[in-house]
Amino acid sequence: MTEPADFSRAVHRLNQEPNSLHLDLAVSHTIVIFGASGDLTRRKLIPALYSLYVKDRLPPETKIVGVARSNFKSDSWRERLTDSTSRFTGERFDRKKWEEFAPRIHYLSADIGRGDDFVKLGKFFEGLENGKSSERVYYLATSPSLYPVAVRQLGEAGLADESSGKRRVVIEKPFGNDFQSSRILNDSVHRVFQERQVYRIDHYLGKETVQNMLVLRFANTIFEPVWNRNYVDHVQITVAEEVTVGSRGEYYDRAGVLRDMFQNHLLQLMMITAMEAPVRFEADLVRDEKVKVLQAVRPMQGLDFASDTVRGQYESYLQEEGVSAESSTATFAALKLWIDNWRWQGVPFYLRSGKGMSCRTTQIVIQFCEPPHMLFDEGGTKSLDANRLVIQVQPAEGIQLQFQTKVPDAELRLRMTDLDFRYAREFSGSMPDAYQRLLLDVLHDDASLFARSDEVEMAWNIIDPIVAAWQSPAAPPLERYPLQMWGPENSTEWMRTQKREWFDVCPVLH
Numbered sequence: 001m002t003e004p005a006d007f008s009r010a011v012h013r014l015n016q017e018p019n020s021l022h023l024d025l026a027v028s029h030t031i032v033i034f035g036a037s038g039d040l041t042r043r044k045l046i047p048a049l050y051s052l053y054v055k056d057r058l059p060p061e062t063k064i065v066g067v068a069r070s071n072f073k074s075d076s077w078r079e080r081l082t083d084s085t086s087r088f089t090g091e092r093f094d095r096k097k098w099e100e101f102a103p104r105i106h107y108l109s110a111d112i113g114r115g116d117d118f119v120k121l122g123k124f125f126e127g128l129e130n131g132k133s134s135e136r137v138y139y140l141a142t143s144p145s146l147y148p149v150a151v152r153q154l155g156e157a158g159l160a161d162e163s164s165g166k167r168r169v170v171i172e173k174p175f176g177n178d179f180q181s182s183r184i185l186n187d188s189v190h191r192v193f194q195e196r197q198v199y200r201i202d203h204y205l206g207k208e209t210v211q212n213m214l215v216l217r218f219a220n221t222i223f224e225p226v227w228n229r230n231y232v233d234h235v236q237i238t239v240a241e242e243v244t245v246g247s248r249g250e251y252y253d254r255a256g257v258l259r260d261m262f263q264n265h266l267l268q269l270m271m272i273t274a275m276e277a278p279v280r281f282e283a284d285l286v287r288d289e290k291v292k293v294l295q296a297v298r299p300m301q302g303l304d305f306a307s308d309t310v311r312g313q314y315e316s317y318l319q320e321e322g323v324s325a326e327s328s329t330a331t332f333a334a335l336k337l338w339i340d341n342w343r344w345q346g347v348p349f350y351l352r353s354g355k356g357m358s359c360r361t362t363q364i365v366i367q368f369c370e371p372p373h374m375l376f377d378e379g380g381t382k383s384l385d386a387n388r389l390v391i392q393v394q395p396a397e398g399i400q401l402q403f404q405t406k407v408p409d410a411e412l413r414l415r416m417t418d419l420d421f422r423y424a425r426e427f428s429g430s431m432p433d434a435y436q437r438l439l440l441d442v443l444h445d446d447a448s449l450f451a452r453s454d455e456v457e458m459a460w461n462i463i464d465p466i467v468a469a470w471q472s473p474a475a476p477p478l479e480r481y482p483l484q485m486w487g488p489e490n491s492t493e494w495m496r497t498q499k500r501e502w503f504d505v506c507p508v509l510h
Contacts, residue, residue, distance in 0.1 A: 027165060028061040028134040029443065030125060034112060034150055035142035036066025036077070040172070042084040044203075045141065046105075048435035050085055053101045054094065057440060063128055066107045067121065077107040092430065112142065112150050118157035125159075134165040137442050144174055148188040155192035170199045170442055173264050175451065177255065178467070179460035186453040199442050200451040204265045204362075206434030208423060209393045210272060211449070213364070216391075216399065218277050223389075226368070228343045233386065236350045236365040236503055237269050240357040244314065244483070245331070250322030256329045256467070261353040263463045265362075267294070268451070269393070270349055273364055274339055283447040287455060294458040298338040305469035305476070310334040312479045312488035314356035328478055330470065331355040332487045334494065337462075352491070352502070356483040359506035362393035367500075385416050388503070396507030397431060398422035 031049065033041055052058045066077055082102070086093045108124055110117035125136070138154060140147055151169065154160050160167050169189070176182030189198055204210060217224055226232070239261055245252040252260065271290040278285040300308060312332035318325055332354030339349060366389040390400040401419040406412065423431060441449060469475060479488035486492070486504045495502055 027059075028063070028129045028132040029059045030063045030065060030129060030134055030136045031139060031439075032065045032067060032121075032125075032136060033139045033141055034067050035140065035146075036107065037068040037070040037072070038141055040141045041066065042081065043088055044433065044435045045139065045439075046081050047085050047088045048433050048439055050098065050101050051089065051092065051433065051436055052440060053104075054092070054097050059443070061132075062104060062443075064105045065125070065128070066105070067110050068107075069109060069111050071109050072107050074105065074107045078102045078105050081105065112146050112153060115153055115156060118153045118159065122157050122159055135167075135443075136165065137168045137170060139170040141172060144172075147171060147185060151189050151192050160192045160197075166197075166445065167193070168197050168199060168442055168445070169193050170201055172201055174255075174259065175200055175264075175456045176460065177259055179457055179464050182456050182460050186457070190453070195453060196447070198453070199447055200453075200456060201438055202264050202268055202451060203434040203438065204268055204393070205272075205449040206436075206438040207393055207397075208431055208437075209391060209397045209399075210269065211437075212399070213272050213391060214281075224277075227366075229345055229347045231368055232347050233367045233369045234348045234350060234500060235270075235273060236352070236367065237266055237273070237363075238365075238503070239265055239269075239353040239362045240359060240486070241353075241355050242357060242360045242484075244356045245317070245320050245323070247321065249320040252331075253323045253327050253329050257331055257333045257353055257355070258463050258467055258470075262333065262335070262351060263459050264451075266351045266353060267459045267462065269362075269364060270337070270351065271455075273366075274344055274349070276343070281448065283450075284452075286448045287452045291452070291455050291458060292341075293339060294455065294462065296339045296341040296344070297462055298340050299462075300465055300469070305466060306474060308336040309466060309470075309476055310479075310488065310491045310494050311470060311476055312354065312481050312491065314354075315480045315482055316356075330478065332357075332481065332491070334487070334491050335466070348498075350495070350500075350502075352487070354487045356481075358484055358486050358504070360395060361507050363503070363507070364391040364393065365389070365503045366391075367503075390503065390505075392507050396422065397424070 033045060035041065046064075049058065049064060053062075066072075072080075082098060085098065086095075106128065108121060110121055125134070136159075138150075138159075140150055142150060154169070160169075171189070176185050217227060271293045274293045275286075275289040276292065278289050310333065311330040313327075313329065314331050317323060317329075317331055318327060323329075332352075334350065334352040337349045337351060339345075339347070368387040368389075370386045385402075385404070387404075388402045390402065392398050392400070399421045402416050403419070404414045405417040407415050438449060441447070477490070479490050481488040486502065492502065
């Protein structure tokens, strides 16, 4: 079946030729990275921009300006980035291409807290852009506490003014640490930038498999008719991390798993899974449908916090650097959420995430209902494993449809079998990093895969009451679990009391 034209263009943009990009190539493009000396810039942003350059997907006049307090010159910063980009791009690093790309990179030492330094930045940009009309992207790769300061300084220095070209600001998560702080942050941003200029980035939405969820549902006719309460028993969304908190102990002990993973990543995956089809694949229409999912989430109250949530802490957590010896911070959580709308009424969504688990995997499981009548009696078994659709977001990106088949050369014996699609098998080359897609979308002025202010605040309204309930005497028990397991044992028992099982399968890597 042919994909709708507008949807196809949006989803396959990364495969387009450069001359088909909807960018004004006569305009100068400047990407300004605040917090340029930090880890995010070295590991993700510069490697992503270099990869886009190699693929010929950056506009010809693109310049990159790093801004931080560290006292570098442009040449010395380029040298540092040569080493880090080579390390993080691996075999894809081409020194000749890097030498072509590196002159686009500039550095200016500045303090976000000093207004005079932003005036200096403005003059630097004007000289760099040679008086041309310019589009600028301000990427805040700083500590979250500096977001309001940086935005205010951009406004006071006139650097958000669009009289000579578009201005956009990219904000990394976390977007606040609760509803109140997220609203304060949004208000401070909106004093300087309009919502259409703001890009709140969640790298999970840049992953190919998450985008493929939209294609799977809305560019095919075979899945959408069964994507509802009539055929789906429940949905599981798991983001498991094999690593422990490591050097992030001090931050993590304040945040915990709900703030760190659920408010952003897991709720984003739930919205993509549960949303209705937008009328057109346009940013606001897509985000309208996502927001409707959050509006339909049933608020927890009373005993729900004990019956519909599970929390745990891995056994060695209290020995981590920066963690309080008496900490009750959860490193594992499982939630059961209900989406009270026509499509999903009565279908539980199970969201689960944890540190120190059996393996690293992000997966969405659509568990279908059992057949209404058991025609085949498997040795007196009253039920069979029902069909399930497994979307592997990472690291073994792909989709498996599991269904019953007859075992050959046997009596009527059944076995669950997979139809298995793997990106690595079907497409040559490595999977693009999520930041490549998202940075290109910012340059395209396409906010479809970025969070809107109302979306962020509604997500906190779902998570905040659970955080508060877990700090009360009526909180569910905090069960400790050994490393390299699938979380606490009571999580497994919790599912079994509901006559369901977690899909505890580590992805097979090829």
